[in-house]
Amino acid sequence: MQSIPKEKLQIIGIEDNGVEATSRPRVGYFQDAWRRLRQNKIATLALFLLLVIVVMVIIGPKLSGYAFEEVDKTVINQGPSAKHWFGTDKLGRDIFARVWVSGRVSLTIGVLGAFISAVLGCIYGGVAAYFGGIVDTIMMRIVEIMISVPYLIVVIVLSLVFDSKGMFTLILAMTITGWCGMARMVRAQMLSLKNEEFILAAQALGVKPWKIIVRHMIPNTLSTVIVSITFDIPGYIFSEAFLSYIGLGIQPPNTSWGAMASAAQAQFTFYPYQLFFPAFMIALTMLCFTLLGDGLRDALDPKLRK
């Protein structure tokens, strides 16, 4: 084979005249998702309403001029008026202030609960998927046993065991098995990603394993995790409401939407507005998170990218 002299191997025709330069700034994954989310009117509205709720939960209790635990025997069970915007309950406490203080508890439980179980689930599912084999089988068998008991039953028994009266024991009772669903999902997502062609391509191109994990596995799992957190939050808010309703949740003088609804339910036929406000807030918050979750799922799914 005859050797080619080095001077023959020169670029002769093509100049770097800027054809390949990008004319617009590069749109990253999350920028792209954010743009698509804003195009979705329902999801944007839900996000806006959630922001309003969060702001009101922070500043709301100060607006009415009444403390949420302030008892006033002279104004019990009054309907909404200029003085008490949402009325008063059977102890004469201002419902407007109480709704937003309750919101702090309910939202904290929802967000924190979903977040903690997401982190635990990601670690557990990730470890199971990474090691595979016998470790995976044992870990998933444990999860299956935990999932096979109805969730609310587990929470009831655990809140009895922890003697839950405060917010944090309640979160503990709810997250102790709450992460199982997330663990299953993360594992399934990781395993299916492992077999994707773009991972094979990256491996063929000689990309280092840790870079594949950081660059491909995590971002592709993250989107499903974010969507799942959004759907889990209303679930936690609902569980808290349920527990408080049956008397295992937040105890007086503290309050939550569920506890308020539970207290109001006893005299619902006479003072329906007392149930209306906490119930409306539960339903509105859950609705907003569900709609936002729907929007996020569409916005974050890379498969829908055109």
Next chain:
Amino acid sequence: MLKYVLKRIGYMIVTLFAVATITFFLMRSIPGDPLASMARTLPEQTKANFYAKYGLDQPLFTQYLMYMKGLVQLDLGESILYPGRSVSGEIARTSPISGSVGGTALIIGTLIGVCLGIVAALKKNRWPDYIVMFIAILGATIPVFVLASLMQYIFAVKLGVTPASGWGKPEHMILPVIVMSFSSIATYARYIKSSMLDTLNQDYVLTARAKGLSEKKVIFRHVLRNSLLPAVTIFSSSVVGVFTGAFVTERMFSIPGIGYYYITSINNHDYTMVMGTTVFYAVLFIVMQFVVDFVYMVIDPRIRVASDK
């Protein structure tokens, strides 16, 4: 297939054993004396007799063995609050009541939910679809106690057409069934809609249309049958939904069912009752899941083939 069934039964027994064990140790670790809640100042000797009766004077492991032995013989012990009433007897007495309300709600809810889902899929992005999806989202977001209060207020207080609560006459079932079927309606409407839309895009539907079948035949012969199959898998979770929903509904409508007694036992710290009922719920759910998976395998040939491989 036989191998698969045996394997599943084996797993089921292991799961049941684990659940029973965990429940036992959890209930024993609840702070406080199970007898303290009786709020009576008993003489020392009576107290000792009580402890001996419930086996609480034995070491923990002996108690566990006694409990497991009783469990195998379907003996779940005796209520602490109501001496003389056995837990399994109470469950046998109350669960048919829950079953009749919950079962009716489940059947009605599933039927309506499936119908609504079909309508929503066929009229996609037109007004029937929007109405159905609105109902579905409402069903998923309104807490059951709010819905129950609303129903009681409208139908019992304002209109006076149904009794607000109580048990014994057929009309007592109307409101609880409506309230409890709502969650099944919401779940199935959403699920069937997405499943139908998936099926409508399949090649065999295109083939059926291409060979000139009428739209009615395409929908009923090909689309509907294949869309209903996956709905079987969510049946076990909707059974549980009905049962946990029953905790609140039964209490609000004063139905003497198992959910009502469960919540009452929790509030009264009647731990043997709580433990027995928890195990009962867990067994019910685990067996339900097994049956649903088995039925799904029998009716869907694709799964059967995959499990034989």
